[in-house]
Amino acid sequence: MDATISVICFKSKTLANGEHPLMLRITKDRKRTMKSLGVSVHPSNWDFDRNEPKPKCPDRKYIQQIILKVKSEYQTKLLEKAARDEDYTAETLVKEQTREQIQSETVESFYLRTVEQLKREGAVGNAYAYLNSYNVLKSFNADKPLSYTFGQIDEAFLSAFEGWMRSKGNKETTLSFQMRTLRAMFNRAIKAKIVSREKNPFNEYKISKFNTRTPKRALSKADMMKIIDADCSQGKEIEQFAHDIFVFSYLCGGISFVDIANLTPANIADGRLIYHRQKTHGAINVPLSEKAKAIIGKYDSHCEQAGYLFPILDERVHITPLQKKNRVHKMCSRVNVALRNIAKRLKIKATVTTYVARHSFATVLKKSGVNIGIISEALGHHSLKTTQIYLDSFENSQIDAAMQNLL
Template sequence: MNTLVEVVLYTSKTLANGEHPLMLRLTKERKRKYISLHLSLSIQFWDVAKGRPRRNCPNREKINALIDQKIKEYEDQIIDYKTCDRDYTLQTLISKASNQTVRRTVGEYLDSYIDRLLAEKRVGNAKTFQELRTLLIRFCQSLDFYFVDVDAHWLQQLTQWMRSAGYSDNSIGIRFRSLRALYNRAIEDNVARRSNYPFDTFKVSQFREETAKRALTKEHIQQLVALDVRRLTQYPKPFLIMSKDLFMFSYLSCGINLTDILHIRYCDIFGDRLSFHRQKTGKLITFRLQPEAMQILHKYRKERYHPEDYIFPILKRTVHITPQQQYGRVQRVNKRVNRYLKMIGEYLHFPIPLTTYVARHSFATVLKRSGVSTSIISESLGHSSEKITQIYLDSFENSQIDEAMKNLL
């Protein structure tokens, strides 16, 4: 049932000066709640039918502005509840909408949010917001301003500045998505008001460029499987062989990214199933390993190992201890792996440069072309849809995903 939000002159109560208090009245399911606006008026200045002060009311414009603001705060909160399909009582609505925002600058909040991500060992996410902080400092010279200052006009100025600095639309979109995520989190933490949210009118989607296709066909994958990469170089290069193995393992294993692959430990394998928490989101992922993927894991398995040891010989439990050490190591290895994958792709005359990210796209595309429902594997695995894709994978039974993955080779 809808909630009615209106302002009334509460004539049931008369103050010492003969005026009546202005109250915000909430009505839901025949129940009512009143919230004081800390203003009072004589009845002669109030239009009962319109729920507004009369033209002859002193400070009429300011009173109307306050009424509009308060009604909007509550209506915005009601919309938030509806969007999330959450039920609420009048008391929970009042508690949520009446929270006072904490006075913190964008710089203070951004610094604390980066610290929070680092404490949660989400180093990659923290790096994204560190890059945002560097950008905003270059644009504003100082981060000593508040979220209320970040309005549509301010965002347009930032857009113009980034264009003049040579940023592409994709790069601009990435920065704005980070800023939007920060603003949303600030609202959750009561540092910013939902009523001041600028991204309802300033659309970040305007910066989305068409991304080039990054997927291989099943025929390309079969060429890669058949290739003996030792023929590509005069002398044996173990890292070249491992680069192919990492690509194939990603392709055969739900397109998981290189960071997650390199963090797989012996204790994450249960028979023929892999269960692990994604480094980026912390979500639990579990699926049955294909026989070819199991062969790759066995290839790197040590005879003597600790259950917490990493299977692929990149990270060492006793050396790469902190999240920052692990992140730095993975980034360096990622560059080296992509260099070797590019060499392999050129040797096979693939139509696109071969990278670890191509495995992720190819996983989705091959399944789709094999007739697998797009409700299980989403249309794309680009950054803008990665979250949606993971939601789809999480929402189906493991047996459905296991059955779908039989189409990969």
């Protein structure tokens, strides 16, 4: 049975001004569903027999236009359903958004909706990257809200956005990050059918033009050995911990700080460290040297109580993704300050951070003649995914032999 579409003055509800709301009423298979049109009318101005405003109604033309638009919209829906031989109910028909409604969603509403969705899903890192992108766009459009649609973001818009960021003194890496984040959001909008694929301005505007190569951050093997052999036992507790984390990262394939923070006893099996990277979700399987095992052993008491190998996270305290993210960020900052102090005492000129251990792992092995397919110059630099693919493709024995060159 085909659905019937009508607009009625809903007498069962009276507003504070004495008017009744106008409702779209759809009936199919003897079931009715109604939806407010967002307008109301006084009963004295409505012809209840004909379901239309009376000639004397003050807003008659305006109301007639709304009724005509809504009826036409839903009649089109019915024709599309019939053409596709698609089943539906009165309720599902009302809940469906039209293509025009979807594509009229503003950049602002889609950004904020996406951020909230990612937070609910626990993808806190992505949520805050998009929130940062949203705030930068708001600053760019300081004179007006983000009330435009994705269809209005074209190559000229992107060029103007780039120029504005450059005028603020932003570097190439920042420009690249902001444009990549905006492109990712545009792709989400395409997937949600908010904008057509043909309107994607990034087909012409190339992000690859930005020079995002950063200076090499790897230490020489000699400087690495200075840090590894340094006696920090008499230093502050945070410096002892920072030293342990840095050495552990270097000895365990350049494991990142966030991955170290999330390690549990379940990640150790048969003398090996096995985990999935937080960033790329790639599987990592590396041998645990005796020195690495000794570092883990120092924190056994914390692990028994908190559930994590190292005193960064505590399963009794850090429960939500946001709590974990904030704690990891705070601890990483403290560790980096301590590492800089250690490097200064050892007269190492380079800036030492937790990430330097990752670069140093790759560089030391490369200079030792290890197969570049295993360690890859791009480890943590240009293509982490490619590095993971290479590492996964080699036997454990090959990786084990390569890591003998670290000390």
